[in-house]
Amino acid sequence: MAGLESWKPWFSSPGSEGRGGNTRIEPRAVVSPVSWRLSPSKSHMIRWLLLAAQGEKSVRILFDGTPGEDIVAMARCLTQMGVEIDVAGEAGVWTVNGVGAHGFNRPISVLNCANSGTALRLLTVAAARLDAPVMLDGDATLRRRHSETLVESVRKLGAVVSHGTGLESLPYLVNGPISAADLTLNVTKSSQPLSALLLSMPALDGPVKIDLLGSPVSRRHAQLSFELAFESGSDNLLSWGSSLTLEPWSVECPDKVTVPADRSMEAFGMLYAEVHDIGLEVPNRPADKDSLGAEVLADVATEQNEPASVDLRDANDLLPPLATILALGEGGTITGAAHARHKESNRIERTVELLAAFGIEASATEDGIKVDGNQSPEAPDEMVRTHADHRLWMTAACLATKVGGELDHPGIHAVTDPDFMSRIA
Numbered sequence: 203m204a205g206l207e208s209w210k211p212w213f214s215s216p217g218s219e220g221r222g223g224n225t226r227i228e229p230r231a232v233v234s235p236v237s238w239r240l241s242p243s244k245s246h247m248i249r250w251l252l253l254a255a256q257g258e259k260s261v262r263i264l265f266d267g268t269p270g271e272d273i274v275a276m277a278r279c280l281t282q283m284g285v286e287i288d289v290a291g292e293a294g295v296w297t298v299n300g301v302g303a304h305g306f307n308r309p310i311s312v313l314n315c316a317n318s319g320t321a322l323r324l325l326t327v328a329a330a331r332l333d334a335p336v337m338l339d340g341d342a343t344l345r346r347r348h349s350e351t352l353v354e355s356v357r358k359l360g361a362v363v364s365h366g367t368g369l370e371s372l373p374y375l376v377n378g379p380i381s382a383a384d385l386t387l388n389v390t391k392s393s394q395p396l397s398a399l400l401l402s403m404p405a406l407d408g409p410v411k412i413d414l415l416g417s418p419v420s421r422r423h424a425q426l427s428f429e430l431a432f433e434s435g436s437d438n439l440l441s442w443g444s445s446l447t448l449e450p451w452s453v454e455c456p457d458k459v460t461v462p463a464d465r466s467m468e469a470f471g472m473l474y475a476e477v478h479d480i481g482l483e484v485p486n487r488p489a490d491k492d493s494l495g496a497e498v499l500a501d502v503a504t505e506q507n508e509p510a511s512v513d514l515r516d517a518n519d520l521l522p523p524l525a526t527i528l529a530l531g532e533g534g535t536i537t538g539a540a541h542a543r544h545k546e547s548n549r550i551e552r553t554v555e556l557l558a559a560f561g562i563e564a565s566a567t568e569d570g571i572k573v574d575g576n577q578s579p580e581a582p583d584e585m586v587r588t589h590a591d592h593r594l595w596m597t598a599a600c601l602a603t604k605v606g607g608e609l610d611h612p613g614i615h616a617v618t619d620p621d622f623m624s625r626i627a
Contacts, residue, residue, distance in 0.1 A: 224585055225612040227602035227626075235481030238471030240463035241267045241619040245423055245494055246430070247461045248276045248320050249401065250298075252328065253434045255285040256404050257300035257453040264295055265461040266486050270618040272318035279325055282309035303404035303453060308334040312373065315340040317546065317592070317617045319347050320394060322372075326352060327398040330361040330378040331405045339373040343546040343590045346371065351388050352395040359383050359410075382408035390416035391541050393424035400427050400438060403450050410448045418442055419541045422494045422516045433459075462488035465496035467619055469523035472499060473600045474626060476530050477579070496520060502527065509575060510534035518542040522553045522597040525571045529562045533575025540569040547589040556594055559586045560601050581605040592617040599626060 242265040251273075254261035277287050277296070284307035286299040306328065313329065315322040315338060322340055326349075329336035339345070348371030353363050359380035365371050387395055399410065418424070421442065428440040435454040440446070463486045475482035490497040495517030502510055502524065510528055514520055515538035528534040542549040550566045557564045557573075561580030564573040579601045585608045588595040592614045599609060603626050615622040 223610070223612050225599075225609045227599055227607055227609065229581075229606040230603055232478040232480055232603070235483055236471065236475055236478075236625070237483045237485060238468065238474070238625055239267060239621075240465065240467045240484065240486050240488075241621065242269050242273065242461045243464040243488070243492070243494070244270055244272045244318070244618060245320065245426060245464075246492070247273045248318070248324065249397070249427055249430050250455075250459050250461065251276050251280060251287070251296075252324055252401050253430060253453060254298035254300055254455050254459075255280050255283075255306075256303045257434070257455045258302045259300055259455075259457070261298045261300065261455045262295055262458045263298065263461060264458060266294060266463060268620045269296075270620060271316055271616050272321060272618065275314065275316040275318045276321040276325075279309075279313040279315060279321060282311065282313060283307055283328075300453070300455070304331075306332060308332050308336060312337040312339050315344060317341050317344055317590075317614075319344060319545075322347075322374075323349060323352050323392075323394040323398045324401055326374060326376060327356060327380075327402040330356045330359065330363075330376045330380045331402060333379045335375055335377040337373050337375050341590070344372060345369070347544065347546070348372075349392065349395060351391070352398060355385050355387060355395055355399065356380065358385055380406070382406050382410050384411045384413075386413045386415060388415045389418040389424075391419065391544050393418060393420040396424050397427035400431055400436075400448055403436075403438070403448050404453050406450050408450070411445060412448065413445045414442065419515055419538075420495075420518070426494060462492040464618065465493040465499070466517065466519045468496065468499055469520050469527070470596050470600055470619075470622070471625070472503065473523045473527050473530075473597065474603065476527050477600055477604045499524075508532055512536050514539040514542070514570065518545070518549070519593060521549050521571065522556065522591075522593045523600070525553050525564060525573055526557060526562070526597055526601065529557065529564060529573040529575065529577045530579075531575055533573050535567075535572045536570035537567070538569055539571075542570075545593075546591040547594060549591065549593070552589055552591065552594055553597070556586065556588070556598055559584075560598075560605065560607070579605050582607045584608075585610055588614065590614055592619075596622055599623075
């Protein structure tokens, strides 16, 4: 688009955070074991949607439960780019009719990624493949989650990108096309830029050599991208050395893929069971290989009579509920989660704040949280602020089922688990 390179970023001045209403949760007596069915893994399903869209056949995506709003946002954006996705047919099945690696069309309106950082990053590179301007936006929390590493990578591949600064880095305005070039990626905050580049390689015109900087985090999620790409015909292998080279490939997905459940959601079932001192059953728990680091929960569940030490380098999403579980149990320390400061909220500081609202003491460290054990929640004196962070909200809701509480941002749990309220009813 002529003149796009002269666009300048804007700066949003500080303002108040809208509450968007509230939800009152009354305390209840729970004495029976709870059956906690997990929602579909958004990490798996969002990646499969993008891969299936780049093939040239129909792919059936099978799952158990209700897809969260992050998954829905990814499907909606791909539909805007010309991909036909049937979500209204057989229950538990979405069918993606692929358009090929070069079949994406320029959307006629903004790609709204809602709350999904994964969708934003994967789609930013996918949109940069088009020889046309594409705008990507999201909700208030996503607008604060700027990825400098991703934007600079897209620019070095030849696209022009305009974006905001300060409190609102979105919308992104991306104008491609991109082509092969050598890159440097800092992987200390997120592995998603690497996944985004890999999953758009089918449309590139040659190999991309990437120099990796820093100690990588969320390594299991990056490995997942490479594994699903391999199932779709890619020969690219992940190596956490100093560099790797990504090669284009022709996407050939299986006719049918099955999305495992999201094991990170088990942490809320564990918390709910801990709060009420009841048993927990998880009927659709995925295998460890599909748990993306959340299999660490099994170790936490077996800890007895001593403080736990948990490294969340590869599973920082567990931090809010897990810190709470430790506080109600024998206490402990969470480490390796510095990158949790860059999620929907600063999850380290905000988890400490949320626990304090329920009378639970915790302290933030550079890369995690320390808590003493044998603490009990107390009824909050005022509405609990969850900062539109779905994992903070669900943590607060589990505590509120014991002591009561009023939470802001009602409905935010649907980002990952639309059926959450029925689980704690």
